[in-house]
Amino acid sequence: MAARAILHVDMDAFYAAVEVLQNPALIGKPVIVGGSAERGVVASCSYEARAFGIKSAMSSSQARRLCPQAIWISGNHGLYGEYSEKVHECFAEVTPLIEPIALDEAFLDVTGARRLLGDPVKIATDLRNRIREVTGLVCSVGVGPSKLIAKLASVAAKPPIPGKGERVLPPGARRGGEGVAVVVPSEQLTFLHSHPARALWGIGPQTMARLERYGVKTVADLASLSEDTLIRAVGNAHGRHLHLLSNGIDDRAVEADRGVKSIGHEETFGTDHSEVSVLSIEIVRMADAVSNRLRDSKRSAKTITLKLKFSDFRLITRSKSVPVPVTSGVTIASVAKALLNEADVVSLVRDQGVRLLGVSVSGLLELTDQSPGREVLTEPPLVDQLDLFADMTSLDNKPHDRPPSTAVNTVDLDRAVASVKERFGDAALAPAVLATSDGLRVKRRGDTQWGQSLPEPPTVLPNEPNNERI
DNA sequence: TCTGGGGTCCTCCCACTA
DNA sequence: TCTGTAGTGGGAGGACCC
Numbered sequence: 001m002a003a004r005a006i007l008h009v010d011m012d013a014f015y016a017a018v019e020v021l022q023n024p025a026l027i028g029k030p031v032i033v034g035g036s037a038e039r040g041v042v043a044s045c046s047y048e049a050r051a052f053g054i055k056s057a058m059s060s061s062q063a064r065r066l067c068p069q070a071i072w073i074s075g076n077h078g079l080y081g082e083y084s085e086k087v088h089e090c091f092a093e094v095t096p097l098i099e100p101i102a103l104d105e106a107f108l109d110v111t112g113a114r115r116l117l118g119d120p121v122k123i124a125t126d127l128r129n130r131i132r133e134v135t136g137l138v139c140s141v142g143v144g145p146s147k148l149i150a151k152l153a154s155v156a157a158k159p160p161i162p163g164k165g166e167r168v169l170p171p172g173a174r175r176g177g178e179g180v181a182v183v184v185p186s187e188q189l190t191f192l193h194s195h196p197a198r199a200l201w202g203i204g205p206q207t208m209a210r211l212e213r214y215g216v217k218t219v220a221d222l223a224s225l226s227e228d229t230l231i232r233a234v235g236n237a238h239g240r241h242l243h244l245l246s247n248g249i250d251d252r253a254v255e256a257d258r259g260v261k262s263i264g265h266e267e268t269f270g271t272d273h274s275e276v277s278v279l280s281i282e283i284v285r286m287a288d289a290v291s292n293r294l295r296d297s298k299r300s301a302k303t304i305t306l307k308l309k310f311s312d313f314r315l316i317t318r319s320k321s322v323p324v325p326v327t328s329g330v331t332i333a334s335v336a337k338a339l340l341n342e343a344d345v346v347s348l349v350r351d352q353g354v355r356l357l358g359v360s361v362s363g364l365l366e367l368t369d370q371s372p373g374r375e376v377l378t379e380p381p382l383v384d385q386l387d388l389f390a391d392m393t394s395l396d397n398k399p400h401d402r403p404p405s406t407a408v409n410t411v412d413l414d415r416a417v418a419s420v421k422e423r424f425g426d427a428a429l430a431p432a433v434l435a436t437s438d439g440l441r442v443k444r445r446g447d448t449q450w451g452q453s454l455p456e457p458p459t460v461l462p463n464e465p466n467n468e469r470i
Numbered sequence: 471t472c473t474g475g476g477g478t479c480c481t482c483c484c485a486c487t488a
Numbered sequence: 489t490c491t492g493t494a495g496t497g498g499g500a501g502g503a504c505c506c
Contacts (some may be wrong), residue, residue: 041474059472102506204504237480262480268474319499
């Protein structure tokens, strides 16, 4: 049987490249996309910024120290999504077997496309040219017999960082044209074993620290350990997996239809909060956003999880599965607030202060009835057991005037809310507690994707970059 | 010195049940 | 009826990825 041909396509400095496309005045400048405030993080940066040592996931304060003249952009999740769609349309011209990893990255299985489109290197080169022609963006492509090898090859195919000299290809890889690196099956072990162990997917700082106790530095070192030793070092599933990978055995398929397993929102606050009433309002905001996305994806959820990170960076999660799958923001918020109000959590909140709060849902089910906001109801709605109007507290935490006996069919209410949002957008309607003098504090996906940004968001005018300079 | 947001997967523990 | 055990599922947390 012929070896598989897998491509790993990775857009180069994706978010930063999109911003440069939008504003050519940024060409050749150190551009950073991320949250510029104290608690922000670098999401992406141009190669000019990388020359200063800036990397993705670096804290914004560190990035500021390394490159004070950098141009910061807080990012536009929607815009990146649009470009990502265009890139995926290019993928679809090559093969239906596409496994998206992120907005800027995907695996493609082109084994079956060879007869029609040529050898994998030609497919990779043509695809790279096509993406550039359609979007104006540049990508790197790794070609290999497995996902692991293709992924590592795409890293080898990345352009050099200015001032750091030409990138040297690892042994076993060859260049298949500009931005394309190829590893053939007979060379995969040579290629793989030359990498540091940390390059393997699944080896992060903690696992690496454990492996170092066994003298492991490279993938070759890892391959020299027995499976039993690896299992002792890092646990059962992880140990077996690493044993196979380090020996070049990776038959994981490119999965075209990997479904979403959970939906959530979280946010790091500019300052820590230790008042339950303030956090309750944030829960309503997050739950409303989660509910909007659940409804858009035509799913309901069985489990609601509350996540809190305290000032000392201790992270806790509390979750609750409900008997009836839910879509409603009111229900999600009610469950999350009940989790927040558990005694041990309240005492942690008051003692420590909370820097991050998140609400997510999992155990997703397809909605059987496609009408907006329809709960999958086989028994009385859970929300009937909860205090709907507990949400309707003002900022001073005093309930609005409403007779306690008022009966409201919450399912009808949710349907009505869903239908308004479908017609006028998610920001058209929100729980009353989110109302401020400046309008509704509605959470949208990607709002604070990389942490908060400093005030006065940058506006870039053509030929006159006036982004905030830090 | 500093640590975001949105995810997935795995492990461990515990309660429940047969 | 009581006890031990194995399987299962929920909950919590750790580690990792981009």
